[in-house]
Amino acid sequence: MARIIRFHELGGPEVLRIEDVDVPAPGPGQVQIRVKALGINRAEALLRSGNYIETAPLPSGLGLEAAGIVEAVGEGVDGFAPGDGVSIIPPISMVRTPAYGELVAFPAEYVVRHPPSLSWVAAAAIWMQYLTAYGALIDIARLQKGDFIAVTAASSSVGLAAIQIVNMVGATPIAITRTAAKRQSLQDVGAAHVIASQEEDLEMRLREIAGADGVRVVFDAVAGPIFGPLTAAMSSGGILIEYGGLSSAPTPFPLPAVLGKCLTLRGYLVHEITRDPARLDAAKRFILEGFASGALKPVISRTFPFEQIVEAHRFLESNEQFGKIVVTV
Known part of the structure; x- marks a missing residue:
């Protein structure tokens, strides 16, 4: 028993x-x-x-x-x-x-x-948090050194894993959270910038941080009205990867930004990685190497x-x- x-x-x-x-x-x-x-x-x-x-x-x-x-x-x-x-x-x-x-x-x-x-x-x-973040950022978005990455729901386990992986490859993580209450904690775990979306102008802050080139990758678990400011601050050819739907509000399709910047909006589940043996093996190697080096914790x-x-x-x-x-x- x-x-x-x-x-x-x-x-x-x-x-x-x-x-x-x-x-x-x-x-x-x-x-x-x-x-x-x-x-x-x-x-x-x-x-x-x-x-x-x-x-x-x-x-x-x-x-x-x-x-x-x-x-x-x-x-x-x-x-x-x-x-x-x-x-x-x-x-x-x-x-x-x-x-x-x-x-x-x-x-x-x-x-x-x-x-x-x-x-x-x-x-x-x-495994859930690091495989989810790896699949989106490394396997799909092909994250590169120097990229600016916006991570919503940043204080979640997946959000924190994403911040660590972004730092591991030399890109810049921008943590997005609702209020400033978790700002210091997010900075302590590696967020280069923290935006409190209910207290600050999200689009303006993203533009200030990423500069003229904009944010190349958005890793989003929220959806809803946040799609507007997120896509408005993205770079030409950027990719928004949606892996959740925490917002109960409708999600508008940001047509002007998508057309004007040739953006990719992409739904994603960790099953894409776990059902593919070759991709899963690559993910496990990356994650275990991150733990061995101390970059991931x-x-x-x-x-x-x-x-x-x-x-x-x-x-x-x-x-x-x-x-x-x-x-x-």
């Missing part, structure tokens, strides 16, 4: 339940992991509330990230053995392979030996024990966090 977290109805954090279940042995190609820590992502809150790109068959498990110790391996698995310390690449479907549990099984291709210097908490906070906002999963989700939805929320098992 092992404890897992499931929900039997859609709703707020209170629908999450801890249940005891019989856990089968790992199937062919699977690695069974004794979980030590879970990374918490906004996607899980969206699935739980019925607003995710995937529909949850009730009752449903959930979860995209975990770190722990290999308990057993299924038939045909090479390269892993009981006792190995590992972490999990976010799967394509969290309802088919949920991570919220004491004992979970994942396809071997989504299991990684993380650097032994990382704690369980840090190891559970790697996950920022942990707060940890909760497994028994406080409801409180962890409430904190996630409060938008008070700065960095990653992790649950320890």
